[in-house]
Amino acid sequence: MLIETYISLLDNIGPWVFWNTRDMSFIDNFHSYFGIQDLFLMTLGILLYRQIRKTDNKALRLTGVILFILLFFYFFPDFAATFEAQRVLYFEKENNEMIEGFNLLYVWGRFPTYWLCGILIVVIDKLIRKNALQQRI
Numbered sequence: 701m702l703i704e705t706y707i708s709l710l711d712n713i714g715p716w717v718f719w720n721t722r723d724m725s726f727i728d729n730f731h732s733y734f735g736i737q738d739l740f741l742m743t744l745g746i747l748l749y750r751q752i753r754k755t756d757n758k759a760l761r762l763t764g765v766i767l768f769i770l771l772f773f774y775f776f777p778d779f780a781a782t783f784e785a786q787r788v789l790y791f792e793k794e795n796n797e798m799i800e801g802f803n804l805l806y807v808w809g810r811f812p813t814y815w816l817c818g819i820l821i822v823v824i825d826k827l828i829r830k831n832a833l834q835q836r837i
Contacts, residue, residue: 742817748764748771771818772821781810
């Protein structure tokens with residue numbers, strides 16, 4: 701049900717967010733690893749984590765941590781994978797290219813990528829805070 705919602709949303713906004721970057725080599729090289737949706741979702745996740753760290757209310761902090769975990773371990777990678785699959789299908793229609801299994805195989809890599817990024821956000825923040833605390837002493 702959630703994927704159908706993503707697909708209907710992307711069908712409506714697809715022409716505005718699916719950019720053909722084949723003629724721009726730097727952007728195309730970057731886009732082969734991360735899309736604009738990944739940058740947006742990562743920024744949103746980092747901002748959420750910063751807000752979680754700032755709050756003093758324990759109930760609100762627990763809710764934020766649960767939301768952070770749900771976003772990075774299910775919702776963000778699910779949306780990113782659906783976005784990439786729809787982007788491939790959109791350009792298949794635009795450029796009359798054939799889709800094969802390897803065109804969409806990397807989409808499954810979105811899940812461990814987001815899991816790793818979510819963990820790295822927490823670990824890097826802990827290391828920075830620990831280092832800042834040691835420098836104050």
